[in-house]
Amino acid sequence: MMTDYIRALSIDGVIFGFHENELKVLLLRWKGTDEWSLPGGFIRMQESVDVAAQRVVQERTGLTQLYLRQFHVFGDVNRYDQVDVWRRAGLSFDERDMWPRAISIGYYALVEYSKVEPTPDHLTEACAWWSLDTLPNLLFDHNQIIEVALQSLRKELNEQPIGHLLPEAFSIPELQRLHETILGHALDARNFYKKTIASGDLERLPERRRGTPHKAPFLYRFRPLEPV
Amino acid sequence: MMTDYIRALSIDGVIFGFHENELKVLLLRWKGTDEWSLPGGFIRMQESVDVAAQRVVQERTGLTQLYLRQFHVFGDVNRYDQVDVWRRAGLSFDERDMWPRAISIGYYALVEYSKVEPTPDHLTEACAWWSLDTLPNLLFDHNQIIEVALQSLRKELNEQPIGHLLPEAFSIPELQRLHETILGHALDARNFYKKTIASGDLERLPERRRGTPHKAPFLYRFRPLEPV
Numbered sequence: 154m155m156t157d158y159i160r161a162l163s164i165d166g167v168i169f170g171f172h173e174n175e176l177k178v179l180l181l182r183w184k185g186t187d188e189w190s191l192p193g194g195f196i197r198m199q200e201s202v203d204v205a206a207q208r209v210v211q212e213r214t215g216l217t218q219l220y221l222r223q224f225h226v227f228g229d230v231n232r233y234d235q236v237d238v239w240r241r242a243g244l245s246f247d248e249r250d251m252w253p254r255a256i257s258i259g260y261y262a263l264v265e266y267s268k269v270e271p272t273p274d275h276l277t278e279a280c281a282w283w284s285l286d287t288l289p290n291l292l293f294d295h296n297q298i299i300e301v302a303l304q305s306l307r308k309e310l311n312e313q314p315i316g317h318l319l320p321e322a323f324s325i326p327e328l329q330r331l332h333e334t335i336l337g338h339a340l341d342a343r344n345f346y347k348k349t350i351a352s353g354d355l356e357r358l359p360e361r362r363r364g365t366p367h368k369a370p371f372l373y374r375f376r377p378l379e380p381v
Numbered sequence: 382m383m384t385d386y387i388r389a390l391s392i393d394g395v396i397f398g399f400h401e402n403e404l405k406v407l408l409l410r411w412k413g414t415d416e417w418s419l420p421g422g423f424i425r426m427q428e429s430v431d432v433a434a435q436r437v438v439q440e441r442t443g444l445t446q447l448y449l450r451q452f453h454v455f456g457d458v459n460r461y462d463q464v465d466v467w468r469r470a471g472l473s474f475d476e477r478d479m480w481p482r483a484i485s486i487g488y489y490a491l492v493e494y495s496k497v498e499p500t501p502d503h504l505t506e507a508c509a510w511w512s513l514d515t516l517p518n519l520l521f522d523h524n525q526i527i528e529v530a531l532q533s534l535r536k537e538l539n540e541q542p543i544g545h546l547l548p549e550a551f552s553i554p555e556l557q558r559l560h561e562t563i564l565g566h567a568l569d570a571r572n573f574y575k576k577t578i579a580s581g582d583l584e585r586l587p588e589r590r591r592g593t594p595h596k597a598p599f600l601y602r603f604r605p606l607e608p609v
Contacts, residue, residue, distance in 0.1 A: 162389065162390055196456070196484075198482070199458055201458050202457070202484060203457075223453065223454060225451065226451060226454060226486050228424070229431075230427055230428065230429050254426070254427075256390065256430060258454050258456070311540070312539070
Protein backbone atom coordinates (compact mmCIF):
# COMPACT_ATOMS: atom_id res chain seq x y z
CA MET A 154 0.00 0.00 0.00
CA MET A 155 1.27 3.46 -0.89
CA THR A 156 0.03 4.71 2.47
CA ASP A 157 2.63 2.58 4.21
CA TYR A 158 5.32 4.66 2.59
CA ILE A 159 6.63 8.14 3.18
CA ARG A 160 5.28 10.14 0.29
CA ALA A 161 7.40 12.62 -1.62
CA LEU A 162 10.61 10.76 -0.87
CA SER A 163 12.14 7.89 -2.81
CA ILE A 164 15.33 5.91 -3.24
CA ASP A 165 17.18 5.51 -6.54
CA GLY A 166 19.85 2.84 -6.76
CA VAL A 167 22.81 3.01 -9.14
CA ILE A 168 24.11 -0.55 -9.17
CA PHE A 169 27.58 -0.69 -10.71
CA GLY A 170 29.13 -3.88 -12.09
CA PHE A 171 32.41 -4.51 -13.92
CA HIS A 172 32.61 -6.96 -16.82
CA GLU A 173 35.10 -7.37 -19.67
CA ASN A 174 36.82 -4.16 -18.65
CA GLU A 175 33.61 -2.16 -18.89
CA LEU A 176 31.71 -0.39 -16.15
CA LYS A 177 28.05 -1.42 -16.24
CA VAL A 178 24.88 -0.30 -14.55
CA LEU A 179 21.73 -2.34 -13.86
CA LEU A 180 18.57 -0.96 -15.48
CA LEU A 181 14.88 -1.90 -15.67
CA ARG A 182 12.65 -1.89 -18.76
CA TRP A 183 9.07 -0.74 -18.11
CA LYS A 184 6.25 -3.12 -19.08
CA GLY A 185 5.24 -2.98 -22.75
CA THR A 186 7.77 -0.27 -23.59
CA ASP A 187 11.36 0.26 -24.68
CA GLU A 188 11.92 2.70 -21.86
CA TRP A 189 14.49 2.09 -19.13
CA SER A 190 15.10 3.47 -15.65
CA LEU A 191 17.17 2.88 -12.56
CA PRO A 192 15.81 0.57 -9.86
CA GLY A 193 14.14 2.51 -7.07
CA GLY A 194 11.41 2.54 -4.51
CA PHE A 195 9.77 4.26 -1.60
CA ILE A 196 10.72 4.20 2.06
CA ARG A 197 8.41 2.43 4.50
CA MET A 198 7.07 4.42 7.42
CA GLN A 199 9.01 2.33 9.89
CA GLU A 200 12.11 1.70 7.84
CA SER A 201 15.45 3.47 8.05
CA VAL A 202 16.53 5.09 4.79
CA ASP A 203 19.69 2.95 4.55
CA VAL A 204 17.60 -0.19 5.05
CA ALA A 205 15.19 0.87 2.29
CA ALA A 206 18.14 1.29 -0.07
CA GLN A 207 19.46 -2.15 0.87
CA ARG A 208 16.03 -3.65 0.22
CA VAL A 209 15.79 -2.05 -3.24
CA VAL A 210 19.23 -3.28 -4.28
CA GLN A 211 18.78 -6.73 -2.76
CA GLU A 212 15.48 -7.27 -4.58
CA ARG A 213 16.99 -6.38 -7.96
CA THR A 214 20.25 -8.32 -7.55
CA GLY A 215 19.60 -11.21 -5.16
CA LEU A 216 22.66 -10.13 -3.18
CA THR A 217 22.54 -9.73 0.58
CA GLN A 218 26.04 -8.47 1.41
CA LEU A 219 26.18 -5.03 -0.14
CA TYR A 220 28.71 -2.27 -0.52
CA LEU A 221 26.27 0.63 -0.57
CA ARG A 222 26.89 4.38 -0.34
CA GLN A 223 24.46 7.25 -0.06
CA PHE A 224 25.81 9.90 -2.44
CA HIS A 225 23.33 12.72 -3.10
CA VAL A 226 19.79 13.98 -2.67
CA PHE A 227 18.04 15.07 -5.87
CA GLY A 228 15.63 17.69 -4.62
CA ASP A 229 14.88 20.19 -7.37
CA VAL A 230 11.22 21.11 -7.72
CA ASN A 231 11.12 20.22 -11.41
CA ARG A 232 13.41 17.23 -11.75
CA TYR A 233 11.61 16.02 -14.90
CA ASP A 234 8.41 16.40 -16.89
CA GLN A 235 5.92 14.11 -15.10
CA VAL A 236 3.42 13.96 -17.94
CA ASP A 237 6.14 13.00 -20.41
CA VAL A 238 7.50 10.31 -18.09
CA TRP A 239 4.06 8.76 -17.57
CA ARG A 240 3.45 8.62 -21.31
CA ARG A 241 6.83 7.07 -22.07
CA ALA A 242 6.49 4.58 -19.22
CA GLY A 243 3.19 3.37 -20.69
CA LEU A 244 1.09 4.42 -17.71
CA SER A 245 -2.35 5.81 -18.43
CA PHE A 246 -2.17 9.36 -17.25
CA ASP A 247 -4.79 10.75 -14.94
CA GLU A 248 -3.96 13.95 -13.16
CA ARG A 249 -5.53 12.66 -9.95
CA ASP A 250 -2.95 9.88 -9.94
CA MET A 251 0.00 12.17 -10.27
CA TRP A 252 2.74 11.26 -7.90
CA PRO A 253 3.58 13.95 -5.42
CA ARG A 254 6.76 15.80 -6.20
CA ALA A 255 9.42 13.23 -5.42
CA ILE A 256 12.72 14.01 -3.75
CA SER A 257 15.12 11.15 -4.38
CA ILE A 258 17.99 9.93 -2.25
CA GLY A 259 20.68 8.41 -4.47
CA TYR A 260 22.67 5.37 -3.40
CA TYR A 261 25.27 3.53 -5.38
CA ALA A 262 26.13 -0.12 -4.91
CA LEU A 263 29.29 -1.87 -6.06
CA VAL A 264 28.54 -5.50 -6.83
CA GLU A 265 30.30 -8.50 -8.27
CA TYR A 266 28.84 -8.79 -11.77
CA SER A 267 28.83 -12.59 -12.00
CA LYS A 268 26.91 -13.01 -8.73
CA VAL A 269 23.96 -10.81 -9.66
CA GLU A 270 20.60 -12.32 -10.65
CA PRO A 271 18.90 -9.36 -12.38
CA THR A 272 15.24 -9.26 -11.32
CA PRO A 273 12.57 -6.77 -12.50
CA ASP A 274 9.99 -5.26 -10.13
CA HIS A 275 6.20 -5.06 -10.45
CA LEU A 276 6.29 -2.15 -12.92
CA THR A 277 8.96 -3.59 -15.20
CA GLU A 278 9.54 -6.69 -17.29
CA ALA A 279 13.30 -6.78 -17.86
CA CYS A 280 16.34 -6.13 -15.73
CA ALA A 281 19.66 -5.97 -17.55
CA TRP A 282 23.20 -4.60 -17.48
CA TRP A 283 24.00 -1.63 -19.69
CA SER A 284 27.44 -0.32 -20.45
CA LEU A 285 27.92 3.22 -19.16
CA ASP A 286 29.21 4.19 -22.62
CA THR A 287 25.97 3.29 -24.42
CA LEU A 288 23.18 4.30 -22.06
CA PRO A 289 19.79 5.07 -23.62
CA ASN A 290 17.80 8.19 -22.79
CA LEU A 291 16.45 7.04 -19.41
CA LEU A 292 13.15 7.87 -17.74
CA PHE A 293 13.02 10.55 -15.04
CA ASP A 294 16.38 12.32 -14.45
CA HIS A 295 18.19 9.01 -14.21
CA ASN A 296 20.96 9.79 -16.71
CA GLN A 297 21.94 12.70 -14.48
CA ILE A 298 21.74 10.57 -11.33
CA ILE A 299 24.14 8.04 -12.89
CA GLU A 300 26.53 10.85 -13.82
CA VAL A 301 26.57 12.19 -10.25
CA ALA A 302 27.01 8.65 -8.89
CA LEU A 303 30.02 8.15 -11.15
CA GLN A 304 31.57 11.44 -9.99
CA SER A 305 31.06 10.38 -6.35
CA LEU A 306 32.60 6.99 -7.03
CA ARG A 307 35.63 8.66 -8.62
CA LYS A 308 36.08 10.83 -5.54
CA GLU A 309 35.85 7.81 -3.28
CA LEU A 310 38.45 6.06 -5.43
CA ASN A 311 40.89 8.90 -4.87
CA GLU A 312 40.61 8.35 -1.12
CA GLN A 313 40.96 4.58 -0.99
CA PRO A 314 41.23 1.59 -3.29
CA ILE A 315 37.86 0.04 -4.14
CA GLY A 316 37.68 -3.54 -5.29
CA HIS A 317 34.13 -4.53 -4.51
CA LEU A 318 33.41 -4.83 -8.22
CA LEU A 319 35.98 -7.64 -8.55
CA PRO A 320 35.85 -11.26 -7.45
CA GLU A 321 37.08 -11.72 -3.89
CA ALA A 322 40.66 -12.53 -4.92
CA PHE A 323 42.35 -10.26 -7.46
CA SER A 324 45.79 -9.17 -8.54
CA ILE A 325 46.99 -5.57 -8.28
CA PRO A 326 47.04 -5.20 -12.12
CA GLU A 327 43.39 -6.32 -12.19
CA LEU A 328 42.52 -3.76 -9.52
CA GLN A 329 44.39 -1.12 -11.52
CA ARG A 330 42.37 -1.90 -14.67
CA LEU A 331 39.17 -1.45 -12.66
CA HIS A 332 40.34 1.91 -11.32
CA GLU A 333 41.41 3.03 -14.80
CA THR A 334 38.01 2.11 -16.21
CA ILE A 335 36.16 4.07 -13.54
CA LEU A 336 38.45 7.10 -13.80
CA GLY A 337 38.54 7.01 -17.59
CA HIS A 338 42.32 7.36 -17.86
CA ALA A 339 45.53 5.34 -17.40
CA LEU A 340 47.40 5.18 -14.09
CA ASP A 341 51.10 4.73 -13.46
CA ALA A 342 51.57 1.10 -12.39
CA ARG A 343 54.36 1.72 -9.87
CA ASN A 344 52.52 4.55 -8.09
CA PHE A 345 49.29 2.59 -8.11
CA TYR A 346 50.99 -0.40 -6.53
CA LYS A 347 52.65 1.71 -3.82
CA LYS A 348 49.54 3.69 -2.97
CA THR A 349 47.34 0.60 -2.85
CA ILE A 350 49.64 -1.35 -0.56
CA ALA A 351 50.18 1.73 1.64
CA SER A 352 46.42 2.09 2.16
CA GLY A 353 46.49 -0.97 4.43
CA ASP A 354 43.08 -2.05 3.08
CA LEU A 355 44.34 -5.19 1.32
CA GLU A 356 45.70 -8.47 2.56
CA ARG A 357 47.86 -10.74 0.44
CA LEU A 358 46.63 -14.28 -0.10
CA PRO A 359 48.88 -17.36 -0.19
CA GLU A 360 48.08 -18.04 -3.90
CA ARG A 361 49.32 -16.28 -7.04
CA ARG A 362 47.42 -15.62 -10.27
CA ARG A 363 48.35 -18.34 -12.83
CA GLY A 364 48.14 -18.21 -16.61
CA THR A 365 49.30 -14.64 -17.18
CA PRO A 366 52.06 -13.91 -19.68
CA HIS A 367 54.16 -12.24 -16.95
CA LYS A 368 55.53 -13.46 -13.67
CA ALA A 369 52.53 -14.80 -11.75
CA PRO A 370 51.31 -11.85 -9.63
CA PHE A 371 50.19 -12.21 -6.03
CA LEU A 372 46.50 -12.26 -5.24
CA TYR A 373 44.94 -9.95 -2.68
CA ARG A 374 41.61 -9.41 -1.06
CA PHE A 375 40.05 -6.57 0.89
CA ARG A 376 40.02 -6.83 4.64
CA PRO A 377 36.50 -7.57 5.83
CA LEU A 378 34.05 -4.66 5.55
CA GLU A 379 32.30 -2.98 8.38
CA PRO A 380 28.56 -3.54 8.04
CA VAL A 381 26.62 -0.70 6.35
CA MET B 382 1.37 26.72 7.67
CA MET B 383 2.72 23.22 8.19
CA THR B 384 0.62 22.03 5.29
CA ASP B 385 2.72 24.12 2.92
CA TYR B 386 5.70 21.97 3.76
CA ILE B 387 6.72 18.49 2.85
CA ARG B 388 6.15 16.50 6.00
CA ALA B 389 8.64 13.95 7.26
CA LEU B 390 11.58 15.74 5.69
CA SER B 391 13.64 18.56 7.15
CA ILE B 392 16.89 20.46 6.71
CA ASP B 393 19.54 20.80 9.38
CA GLY B 394 22.24 23.40 8.88
CA VAL B 395 25.72 23.15 10.37
CA ILE B 396 27.08 26.68 10.04
CA PHE B 397 30.83 26.72 10.61
CA GLY B 398 32.78 29.85 11.52
CA PHE B 399 36.44 30.41 12.40
CA HIS B 400 37.47 32.86 15.13
CA GLU B 401 40.65 33.20 17.21
CA ASN B 402 41.95 29.94 15.77
CA GLU B 403 38.87 28.01 16.89
CA LEU B 404 36.26 26.31 14.75
CA LYS B 405 32.78 27.44 15.81
CA VAL B 406 29.24 26.39 15.03
CA LEU B 407 26.09 28.52 15.20
CA LEU B 408 23.43 27.22 17.63
CA LEU B 409 19.96 28.25 18.78
CA ARG B 410 18.62 28.26 22.35
CA TRP B 411 14.98 27.23 22.69
CA LYS B 412 12.59 29.68 24.36
CA GLY B 413 12.60 29.55 28.17
CA THR B 414 15.19 26.75 28.31
CA ASP B 415 18.93 26.13 28.41
CA GLU B 416 18.65 23.68 25.54
CA TRP B 417 20.41 24.26 22.22
CA SER B 418 20.03 22.87 18.71
CA LEU B 419 21.21 23.41 15.17
CA PRO B 420 19.24 25.77 12.93
CA GLY B 421 16.83 23.89 10.68
CA GLY B 422 13.51 23.92 8.94
CA PHE B 423 11.11 22.25 6.59
CA ILE B 424 11.04 22.31 2.80
CA ARG B 425 8.22 24.15 1.08
CA MET B 426 6.08 22.20 -1.37
CA GLN B 427 7.35 24.24 -4.30
CA GLU B 428 10.91 24.80 -3.14
CA SER B 429 14.03 22.94 -4.23
CA VAL B 430 15.89 21.28 -1.38
CA ASP B 431 19.04 23.35 -1.99
CA VAL B 432 16.99 26.53 -1.92
CA ALA B 433 15.38 25.53 1.38
CA ALA B 434 18.83 25.02 2.87
CA GLN B 435 19.95 28.44 1.61
CA ARG B 436 16.86 30.01 3.15
CA VAL B 437 17.50 28.41 6.55
CA VAL B 438 21.14 29.54 6.63
CA GLN B 439 20.38 33.02 5.28
CA GLU B 440 17.69 33.63 7.91
CA ARG B 441 20.03 32.69 10.77
CA THR B 442 23.11 34.55 9.50
CA GLY B 443 21.93 37.46 7.37
CA LEU B 444 24.32 36.31 4.64
CA THR B 445 23.17 35.93 1.06
CA GLN B 446 26.29 34.60 -0.69
CA LEU B 447 26.76 31.14 0.79
CA TYR B 448 29.22 28.30 0.48
CA LEU B 449 26.81 25.48 1.19
CA ARG B 450 27.27 21.73 0.81
CA GLN B 451 24.76 18.91 1.20
CA PHE B 452 26.64 16.23 3.13
CA HIS B 453 24.38 13.46 4.45
CA VAL B 454 20.81 12.27 4.98
CA PHE B 455 19.96 11.23 8.53
CA GLY B 456 17.25 8.66 7.97
CA ASP B 457 17.19 6.19 10.83
CA VAL B 458 13.72 5.36 12.15
CA ASN B 459 14.63 6.25 15.73
CA ARG B 460 17.02 9.15 15.44
CA TYR B 461 16.14 10.43 18.96
CA ASP B 462 13.58 10.13 21.73
CA GLN B 463 10.77 12.48 20.65
CA VAL B 464 9.12 12.68 24.06
CA ASP B 465 12.42 13.56 25.73
CA VAL B 466 13.19 16.22 23.10
CA TRP B 467 9.77 17.85 23.52
CA ARG B 468 10.17 17.97 27.28
CA ARG B 469 13.68 19.45 27.12
CA ALA B 470 12.66 21.99 24.44
CA GLY B 471 9.90 23.26 26.76
CA LEU B 472 7.06 22.29 24.43
CA SER B 473 3.86 21.01 26.04
CA PHE B 474 3.64 17.46 24.85
CA ASP B 475 0.46 16.13 23.33
CA GLU B 476 0.71 12.89 21.42
CA ARG B 477 -1.62 14.23 18.73
CA ASP B 478 0.93 16.97 18.04
CA MET B 479 3.82 14.59 17.58
CA TRP B 480 5.85 15.42 14.55
CA PRO B 481 5.93 12.72 11.96
CA ARG B 482 9.16 10.78 11.84
CA ALA B 483 11.59 13.29 10.38
CA ILE B 484 14.29 12.43 7.91
CA SER B 485 16.83 15.22 7.86
CA ILE B 486 19.06 16.38 5.03
CA GLY B 487 22.28 17.81 6.45
CA TYR B 488 23.99 20.82 4.87
CA TYR B 489 27.06 22.58 6.09
CA ALA B 490 27.87 26.21 5.40
CA LEU B 491 31.26 27.89 5.67
CA VAL B 492 30.84 31.53 6.61
CA GLU B 493 33.01 34.49 7.51
CA TYR B 494 32.54 34.81 11.27
CA SER B 495 32.68 38.59 11.48
CA LYS B 496 29.98 39.08 8.84
CA VAL B 497 27.32 36.94 10.54
CA GLU B 498 24.39 38.52 12.39
CA PRO B 499 23.14 35.62 14.52
CA THR B 500 19.33 35.62 14.48
CA PRO B 501 17.02 33.19 16.34
CA ASP B 502 13.87 31.74 14.74
CA HIS B 503 10.27 31.65 16.05
CA LEU B 504 10.96 28.73 18.42
CA THR B 505 14.16 30.08 19.89
CA GLU B 506 15.38 33.17 21.74
CA ALA B 507 19.14 33.15 21.30
CA CYS B 508 21.50 32.43 18.44
CA ALA B 509 25.17 32.17 19.30
CA TRP B 510 28.51 30.72 18.29
CA TRP B 511 29.82 27.71 20.21
CA SER B 512 33.30 26.33 20.03
CA LEU B 513 33.32 22.77 18.67
CA ASP B 514 35.46 21.76 21.66
CA THR B 515 32.86 22.74 24.27
CA LEU B 516 29.50 21.81 22.73
CA PRO B 517 26.63 21.12 25.13
CA ASN B 518 24.41 18.05 24.88
CA LEU B 519 22.23 19.26 21.99
CA LEU B 520 18.59 18.51 21.26
CA PHE B 521 17.68 15.84 18.70
CA ASP B 522 20.72 14.00 17.24
CA HIS B 523 22.48 17.26 16.50
CA ASN B 524 25.79 16.39 18.18
CA GLN B 525 26.05 13.47 15.77
CA ILE B 526 25.08 15.62 12.79
CA ILE B 527 27.87 18.08 13.64
CA GLU B 528 30.34 15.20 13.92
CA VAL B 529 29.40 13.87 10.46
CA ALA B 530 29.55 17.40 9.02
CA LEU B 531 33.06 17.81 10.39
CA GLN B 532 34.16 14.50 8.87
CA SER B 533 32.74 15.58 5.50
CA LEU B 534 34.49 18.93 5.73
CA ARG B 535 37.79 17.17 6.47
CA LYS B 536 37.33 15.00 3.38
CA GLU B 537 36.59 18.04 1.25
CA LEU B 538 39.71 19.72 2.64
CA ASN B 539 41.84 16.83 1.43
CA GLU B 540 40.57 17.40 -2.10
CA GLN B 541 40.97 21.16 -2.32
CA PRO B 542 41.92 24.15 -0.20
CA ILE B 543 38.95 25.77 1.54
CA GLY B 544 39.18 29.35 2.69
CA HIS B 545 35.57 30.42 2.89
CA LEU B 546 35.88 30.73 6.66
CA LEU B 547 38.50 33.47 6.28
CA PRO B 548 38.16 37.12 5.24
CA GLU B 549 38.41 37.54 1.48
CA ALA B 550 42.13 38.25 1.50
CA PHE B 551 44.38 35.94 3.50
CA SER B 552 47.97 34.75 3.59
CA ILE B 553 48.97 31.12 3.03
CA PRO B 554 50.05 30.75 6.70
CA GLU B 555 46.58 31.95 7.76
CA LEU B 556 44.97 29.42 5.43
CA GLN B 557 47.24 26.74 6.86
CA ARG B 558 46.16 27.54 10.44
CA LEU B 559 42.53 27.17 9.37
CA HIS B 560 43.20 23.78 7.78
CA GLU B 561 45.14 22.63 10.84
CA THR B 562 42.28 23.62 13.12
CA ILE B 563 39.73 21.73 11.05
CA LEU B 564 41.92 18.66 10.69
CA GLY B 565 43.05 18.73 14.32
CA HIS B 566 46.75 18.29 13.56
CA ALA B 567 49.76 20.21 12.25
CA LEU B 568 50.67 20.33 8.55
CA ASP B 569 54.06 20.71 6.92
CA ALA B 570 54.33 24.33 5.76
CA ARG B 571 56.32 23.65 2.60
CA ASN B 572 53.99 20.89 1.38
CA PHE B 573 50.94 22.91 2.26
CA TYR B 574 52.23 25.87 0.25
CA LYS B 575 53.04 23.73 -2.79
CA LYS B 576 49.73 21.83 -2.78
CA THR B 577 47.68 24.97 -2.28
CA ILE B 578 49.32 26.87 -5.10
CA ALA B 579 49.15 23.81 -7.38
CA SER B 580 45.38 23.54 -6.87
CA GLY B 581 44.90 26.60 -9.07
CA ASP B 582 42.02 27.76 -6.85
CA LEU B 583 43.80 30.85 -5.52
CA GLU B 584 44.85 34.10 -7.06
CA ARG B 585 47.57 36.31 -5.61
CA LEU B 586 46.63 39.88 -4.77
CA PRO B 587 48.91 42.90 -5.29
CA GLU B 588 49.15 43.57 -1.50
CA ARG B 589 51.15 41.76 1.18
CA ARG B 590 50.20 41.15 4.82
CA ARG B 591 51.85 43.80 7.01
CA GLY B 592 52.70 43.67 10.69
CA THR B 593 53.86 40.07 10.94
CA PRO B 594 57.20 39.25 12.61
CA HIS B 595 58.40 37.52 9.42
CA LYS B 596 58.86 38.75 5.89
CA ALA B 597 55.48 40.17 4.84
CA PRO B 598 53.65 37.27 3.14
CA PHE B 599 51.61 37.70 -0.02
CA LEU B 600 47.84 37.84 0.23
CA TYR B 601 45.58 35.58 -1.81
CA ARG B 602 41.92 35.14 -2.47
CA PHE B 603 39.83 32.35 -3.93
CA ARG B 604 38.79 32.62 -7.52
CA PRO B 605 35.07 33.47 -7.71
CA LEU B 606 32.70 30.62 -6.77
CA GLU B 607 30.23 28.96 -9.02
CA PRO B 608 26.72 29.61 -7.69
CA VAL B 609 25.25 26.80 -5.54
